[in-house]
Amino acid sequence: MIDPPFLRRGASGVTVDLRVQPRARRTALENAQGMLKAAVTAPPEDGKANHALIELLAETWRLPKSSFGIIKGASTRTKTVSIAGQPCALVGRIAQWMDDHG
Numbered sequence: 001m002i003d004p005p006f007l008r009r010g011a012s013g014v015t016v017d018l019r020v021q022p023r024a025r026r027t028a029l030e031n032a033q034g035m036l037k038a039a040v041t042a043p044p045e046d047g048k049a050n051h052a053l054i055e056l057l058a059e060t061w062r063l064p065k066s067s068f069g070i071i072k073g074a075s076t077r078t079k080t081v082s083i084a085g086q087p088c089a090l091v092g093r094i095a096q097w098m099d100d101h102g
Contacts, residue, residue: 003091004098006036013067013084014091016057020077022049029060031098050074057081061093 003009006017016036024039031037042052050070058065063083072080083090 004031004036004094005034006031007091007094009087009091010082011087013082014087014094015071016081016083016094018079018081020049020053020079022052022077027052027056029056031101047074050079053079053081057083061097063090063093 008015008017018036018038021037021039022042022044024041026039027041028039029036038053038056040049040052040056042048054065054068054070057063057068063085067084069082069084070079071082
């Protein structure tokens with residue numbers, strides 16, 4: 001299996017690159033042409049959109065919120081999120097979500 005372009009494996013987990021749209025009408029996560037896009041209803045103030053993003057990813061991929069961290073782009077729309085855990089298991093879970101949500 002080839003990893004999607006937005007995902008990178010590391011020694012203690014994976015990192016995911018994505019684009020976030022704050023103040024969206026609805027909360028959603030989609031894979032658009034090899035790019036991960038997240039829409040959250042929260043405004044981009046006081047970290048509310050970042051918190052909503054982590055909640056969305058944790059719920060979508062059924063992982064604990066504590067395993068997520070924003071490592072790049074905390075104040076921009078383009079972000080890199082780290083997910084701690086076994087890389088192969090995380091990639092498998094994300095790949096399953098991609099298959100289910102084509």
